[in-house]
Amino acid sequence: MFKSIKFLFLALLALTMNPAPALAMTVQPVVINLNTSGRGMTQVITVENTFATTLPVELRIQELKVTQDGVELTGVDPGDLLVFPPQALIEPGQTQSFRVQYVGDPALAASKHYYITVAQLPVKLPEGQSAIQILYNFQVLVSVAPTGVKPDLSVQSAEVGHNAEGKPVPVLMLNNSSAAHGYLSNGRLRIVQKDASGKEVFRQSLSGPEVQQTIGFGLVGANQTRRITVPIILPLDGGTVEASYAAES
16 A cells, blocks of 8 residues: 655744744744844744644744845745754653854844744654644744844835725835844834824824734834835725834833
8 A cells, every 4th residue: 555645734924923832833932133243143942842742843944035025035045044953853742942043144234034944844654554744834033133233113104005805004114224124013103094184083002012913023124115014994095194113122
């Protein structure tokens, strides 16, 4: 008899979720910030096996390209990050630590970004056995900034846009004039809508944790602009939208 194994991959992205247990494993943190020198060059990813069986995992690295609309996968590992161990067998209920270290250019001109994919590996089945294996992939966002440089985020423009259901929502253009990346969730965001006569019809302020819960981390790359749609329904499909952002110390 022939073995038949079918794989179903479920990818959980760092930019669109908060740290949370999955059915197979828990991965923390989902966002890592590293420096080019000193203690900040290294951080630890922990993976907990919540399965009742041994969990084989492998950590894979690829560089990201930050764009106006988010990030794009390059499929390339430039060798800037070192992960140890690269693979592990985690027993049920146990936790494995993986050390992540930046080993790239110490004189980095601007922030660089990577995904470390924590990939569950398929288990070899006994001869003649057929099964469907559900494999979980967690993607951890790793960003490296030049040492001593801070982000400088601001709202470049705001307008009324539409979500997938056609309802009016704020669409923001964020600008980061720094060589270091920043996160919208590291500050307070205020959104105001006015009607055609200039009368205020909507106002809402979001703290950093509320931004993260509503939008996500909101990565803005070094010296870049980023378009972000805020999933908050506005009362009017028209008028004007104003937005302001203040970094939280």
